[in-house]
Amino acid sequence: MELVPIDHGLCLPEILDDPYFEWLHWPQSAVPFSESEVEFIAALDPLQDADILRTELPSLRESAIRILVLCTTFLKQAVAAGLCLADIGDMMTREFSTLEEGPSVLEILCQQAEESMNRSATLASSDEDDAVDEDSSRDVAKEIQFEMECDDDDDDDDFAENCIGEVLDIPLLLQRKACEHRLHSLREDDTEEDYDDGDSDDDDREETKIGGITKSVSFSAAGFNYESAGSGCKSISFKDFTEEEWAVFLKKFEQLLPEAFEVRKSTGLRQRLGTSCKF
Numbered sequence: 001m002e003l004v005p006i007d008h009g010l011c012l013p014e015i016l017d018d019p020y021f022e023w024l025h026w027p028q029s030a031v032p033f034s035e036s037e038v039e040f041i042a043a044l045d046p047l048q049d050a051d052i053l054r055t056e057l058p059s060l061r062e063s064a065i066r067i068l069v070l071c072t073t074f075l076k077q078a079v080a081a082g083l084c085l086a087d088i089g090d091m092m093t094r095e096f097s098t099l100e101e102g103p104s105v106l107e108i109l110c111q112q113a114e115e116s117m118n119r120s121a122t123l124a125s126s127d128e129d130d131a132v133d134e135d136s137s138r139d140v141a142k143e144i145q146f147e148m149e150c151d152d153d154d155d156d157d158d159f160a161e162n163c164i165g166e167v168l169d170i171p172l173l174l175q176r177k178a179c180e181h182r183l184h185s186l187r188e189d190d191t192e193e194d195y196d197d198g199d200s201d202d203d204d205r206e207e208t209k210i211g212g213i214t215k216s217v218s219f220s221a222a223g224f225n226y227e228s229a230g231s232g233c234k235s236i237s238f239k240d241f242t243e244e245e246w247a248v249f250l251k252k253f254e255q256l257l258p259e260a261f262e263v264r265k266s267t268g269l270r271q272r273l274g275t276s277c278k279f
Contacts, residue, residue: 012060012064012065012067012068013064013067014061014063014064014067014237014239015063015067015235015236015237016067016070016106016107016110016235016236016237017235018093018094018101018104019092019093021089021092021093023085023089024086024089024090024093025086028085029084029085029086029089030084030085030086031084031085032082032084033079033084033085037079038079038080041075041076041079042076042079042080044072044075044076046068046069046072046073046076047069049068049069049072050065050066050068050069053065053068061239062239063237063238063239066238066239066241066246067238069250070110070238070250070253071092073250073253073254074088074092074106074257075088077254077257077258077261078091078257078261081257081258081261081262081265082265083261083264083265087264087265091104091105091106091260091264092104092105092106094107105260105264107236109253109256109257109260110236110253111236112252112256113249113252113253113256114249114252116252116256117245117248117249117252120248120252
């Protein structure tokens with residue numbers, strides 16, 4: 001018996017949507033894969049197929065090729081884990097209830113993989129920021145040490161001036177005028193510093209207000225996008241991923257698959273045991 005593929009016009013979806021499998025509830029879909037089928041699926045190379053498609057069909061969009069790579073990877077690991085075709089199709093189909101439509105297991109895994117990828121990127125950027133802060137703190141420490149040394153030099157100069165004044169025995173009237181002049185100049189400096197500090201405090205308050213508003217608006221927008229994506233079950237697309245992000249996403253996605261397949265095997269077994277007792 002030879003299998004001939006049906007030509008559907010090379011239709012590859014560009015988004016991960018809710019597919020329709022007419023064979024999902026057929027009895028044949030619950031039959032385990034044969035050894036030859038398992039070997040054939042295990043020999044599939046989605047990355048090589050993607051390269052061939054890019055070469056032979058340059059008009060095919062990258063988002064469609066990435067959907068092919070994702071689904072082929074999902075199929076290979078599902079068959080290797082011992083799942084049948086009905087289990088695989090059910091994990092790719094969205095859950096329907098009386099109130100709303102829930103995401104499929106495949107969509108949930110994609111969301112978790114993307115969140116894990118974003119967390120890794122955030123941790124990497126925070127490590128870089130910590131390294132920059134460490135360098136800047138060293139520079140600040142050097143500046144403080146330099147200022148302290150300069151202050152010590154100024155103290156030495158003041159001490160020398162006092163000694164000279166005592167040795168020369170300057171009249172008290174001249175010393176009093178000199179002290180009054182110094183006090184007057186110090187008051188003027190303090191007044192100018194207080195005026196500058198007031199302006200800077202006002203600026204800091206304005207910056208704090210602006211920063212607080214920006215943060216609250218961005219946080220609410222992020223929450224709105226998350227809620228709308230969860231409730232509306234929007235289709236998932238990978239067209240905005242860079243090559244590096246796509247590689248990291250695939251790695252995170254593959255790491256989540258074994259646990260998901262084990263959960264599916266246990267729930268599928270309970271369902272089959274429950275339905276087999278019905279008359």
